[in-house]
Amino acid sequence: MKRKLFTKLVCGWTSLIVGATLLSPVIIHAEKIEEKKENIKKRDKEIQQLEKEKAYTKKELKSIFAELEEKKRKLAKLDKEVFSLEKKLRDKKKKLKKKETRINEMKQLYEGRLRTIYQQGDMFYIESVLNAKNLDQFISRLSYIRIVEKRDRELIKRYQQDQVILKKEKEKYEKLLADRKKKAKKAHSIHSRLIKDYKEHEKQIQELAKEKEHLEEANEEERKQIRDMVRKQQQQSKSKSSTYDGGTFARPVKGEITSTYGMRYHPIRKTYKMHTGVDFGASLGTPIYAAAGGKVIQSRPSTGYGYIVVIDHGGGLSTLYAHMYAQDVNVSVGQTVSKGQKIAEVGNNGWSTGPHLHFEVLKNGEHTDPMPYLK
Numbered sequence: 001m002k003r004k005l006f007t008k009l010v011c012g013w014t015s016l017i018v019g020a021t022l023l024s025p026v027i028i029h030a031e032k033i034e035e036k037k038e039n040i041k042k043r044d045k046e047i048q049q050l051e052k053e054k055a056y057t058k059k060e061l062k063s064i065f066a067e068l069e070e071k072k073r074k075l076a077k078l079d080k081e082v083f084s085l086e087k088k089l090r091d092k093k094k095k096l097k098k099k100e101t102r103i104n105e106m107k108q109l110y111e112g113r114l115r116t117i118y119q120q121g122d123m124f125y126i127e128s129v130l131n132a133k134n135l136d137q138f139i140s141r142l143s144y145i146r147i148v149e150k151r152d153r154e155l156i157k158r159y160q161q162d163q164v165i166l167k168k169e170k171e172k173y174e175k176l177l178a179d180r181k182k183k184a185k186k187a188h189s190i191h192s193r194l195i196k197d198y199k200e201h202e203k204q205i206q207e208l209a210k211e212k213e214h215l216e217e218a219n220e221e222e223r224k225q226i227r228d229m230v231r232k233q234q235q236q237s238k239s240k241s242s243t244y245d246g247g248t249f250a251r252p253v254k255g256e257i258t259s260t261y262g263m264r265y266h267p268i269r270k271t272y273k274m275h276t277g278v279d280f281g282a283s284l285g286t287p288i289y290a291a292a293g294g295k296v297i298q299s300r301p302s303t304g305y306g307y308i309v310v311i312d313h314g315g316g317l318s319t320l321y322a323h324m325y326a327q328d329v330n331v332s333v334g335q336t337v338s339k340g341q342k343i344a345e346v347g348n349n350g351w352s353t354g355p356h357l358h359f360e361v362l363k364n365g366e367h368t369d370p371m372p373y374l375k
């Protein structure tokens with residue numbers, strides 16, 4: 001029993017050793033790199049899907065926002081209308097009350113006069129008329145009484161007409177106000193529903209962005225691993241293409257440095273993040289030159305960095321160029337390039353807020369500050 005197991009173990013180990021010696025480390029590394037590339041591709045697809053979802057949610061959010069703005073405008077108009085109608089109605093009510101008071105006063109006055117006339121009977125007329133000193137006075141007193149009476153009646157009639165008109169106006173405004181208040185109430189509820197929708201969409205976008213950020217970090221990790229692989233490959237090949245003479249690098253693009261190498265503060269996340277290269281701001285299509293002579297070891301699409309090119313300069317040094325578009329890249333893997341040779345054009349591909357070149361110097365596969373090499 002024990003012997004059998006031992007033999008099995010020995011056989012197993014032997015075949016393992018044989019298998020391992022058959023596969024050269026270079027092939028293992030190449031396979032690993034391929035695997036990593038596949039992983040990146042898969043994740044890129046996921047990120048693209050997330051981007052699509054985000055774009056869709058953003059589009060929806062935009063339309064909701066437009067609707068919200070429209071409703072806000074309508075609501076403001078309605079509120080204004082309600083306000084002015086309330087004011088008008090208050091004015092009308094005030095005027096109506098004044099009219100009513102005036103009518104009551106007039107009525108009392110008129111009734112008082114009539115009462116006097118009736119109470120005193122014809123004697124009041126007769127006395128007043130008879131006491132007239134002459135015919136003119138007699139006639140004028142008689143007509144005066146009639147005129148006063150007529151004027152009182154007319155005044156009351158006019159006030160009563162006014163009262164009717166005012167009442168109608170008051171009713172009209174009351175109806176309008178009720179209608180506007182109803183509309184405003186409806187608009188308010190639509191408005192609050194839209195705000196709720198908007199907030200929900202915003203939350204969704206934030207969640208999607210968070211998810212994407214997470215994937216980005218994973219990809220960054222993947223890229224770090226690729227750098228490690230590159231480093232190992234460089235060590236194994238013992239840099240046969242050792243063209244780097246230790247001199248300065250050529251500036252890879254004509255453009256200002258917009259971001260330097262080092263820790264960068266993220267104002268939203270309130271965290272520090274490493275910026276692994278130098279950013280040169282330049283317009284789309286600006287030529288990108290090889291910083292030094294060497295061999296192109298990577299020329300492929302990536303997610304965060306768009307299309308990238310990596311040139312191995314020998315001596316453990318390589319340079320990385322990022323954010324290009326595939327159609328603007330002139331070099332392919334295995335190609336030898338000379339210092340200052342145009343290799344691509346500035347793009348705005350990947351996670352980039354504006355056209356720029358992200359330039360990295362890799363020393364034994366680790367990113368390092370490119371500035372000393374450029375001076």
Ligand SMILES: [Zn+2]
Nearest residue numbers: 277278279358
């Ligand atoms: Zn950068």
